[in-house]
Amino acid sequence: MVPLQELAFSAHDLAQLRFAVSPMWEITPSFRLLESAATHPVHHPWVEQVRPRTAAAGAARGWLAELIPPSGYVPDFLNPAPVGPAPTLAAELAAIRAAPVDRVRGDLDHLARHQGRLGPRARALYADPRALLPKVTAAVETYWELALAPYWARIRTVLDADVFHRARQVAERGTSHLLNDLHATVSWDDNALRLARRKQPLTRETAGAGLVLIPSAFTGPDLRTRVTLPDPPQLAYPARGVGLLWESRPVTGTEALAAVLGRSRTRLLTELETPASTTDLARRTGLSAAGVSQYLTALRDAGLVSAHRAGRAVLYARTAAAETLLAAVRVRS
Structure with missing residues (x-):
């Protein structure tokens, strides 16, 4: 039977409890999902769109395949x-490149014990972390652009909504209610956080001060933890509302928006329910490729569209500002 682990909290620890939305915490579980043969009931639409791109890029044969086992x-x-409530991917990649050599090698030793051996890239990383960590972060960045960046505005909306809900719980009912409601395997009592089904010890001797709670869209039904001194322990949990993440949200009542943006630009925004290339959008809308490119440039300059390279193509996606604008149109219609 797996013991119940307890993490004690002082007043100082409670004062340092915080939330964060982290791009890197979505990398591992999303990569595993893409490399798995299993069909996922929630993320199936995303997998269908992204898997061909990551397969073409050789993700299954690269750095992430060796460092992120199934x-x-x-x-x-x-x-x-x-660092802060919403670090950028660039900030997190910089922190990875700055990881102490001893920590990298200790983590790789741990990975070897779990997997039986290290792959050739991981062995080279063990030999010279400083030289090869930039290659690791470059691989992460490539994967991000292919798999997550075009969808980040939509994902981020779900994660931010979860944080807002949890913060309101704290304001209205206190921290104990928040922690007791976080996950079925988490409970709070007598100044301690209890985690069921955790094999490794979780004490203040093995964890830093405070606690960072990280909502995740891809972590699945289970919790994921990171406990590494001197950092605060991190607890990634499934965000509320993930089940609705990929549901189609048809835009109605766009006449008023078209009066402001123009019919063609509005049409392109509505077509970007999922990220698409200039060629895809031209085919769907009947507009010329040159016209689509011109309109997308204007939308991008206005902060309503973002561009993400996917191999030889560029995928365009709605930004959070565009999602907010279209949500307002839905409400008024």
Whole structure:
């Protein structure tokens, strides 16, 4: 029977409890999902769109395939402690490149114990972390652009909504209610956080001060933890509302929006329910490729569209500002 682990909290620890939305915490579980043959009931639409792109890029043969096994332990240096409530991917990649050599090698030793051996890239990384960590972060950045960046505005909306809900719980009912409501395997009592089904010890001797709670869209039904001194322990949990993440949200009542943006630009925004290339959008809308490119440039300059390279193509996606604008149109219609 797996023991119940307890993490004690002082007043100082409670004062340092915080939330963070982390791009890197979505990398590992999303990569595992893409490399798995299993069909996922929630993320199936995303998998269908993204898997051909990552397969064409050779993701299954690269750095991430060696450092992120199908299950079990993932090196802790890939999930640096978030600085602030919403670190950018660039900030997190910089923290990975700055990881202490001893930590990288210790994490790789741990990975080897779990997996039986290290792959050739991981062995080279063990030999010279400083030289090869930039290659690791470059691989992460490539994967991000292919798989997550075009969808980040939509994902981020779900994660931010979860944080807002949890913060309101604290304001209205206190921290104990928040922690007791976080996950079925988490409970709070007598100044301690209890985690069921955790094999490794979780004490203040093995964890830093405070606690960072990280909502995740891809972590699945289970919790994921990172406990590495001197950093605060990190606890990634499934965000509320993930089940609705990929549901189609048809835009109605766009006449008023078209009067402001123009019919063609509005049409392109509505077509970007999922990220698409200029060629795809031209085919769907009947507009010329040159016209689509011109309109997308204007939308991008206005902060309503973002561009993400996917191999030889560029995918365009709605930004959070565009989602807010279209949500307002839905409400008024």
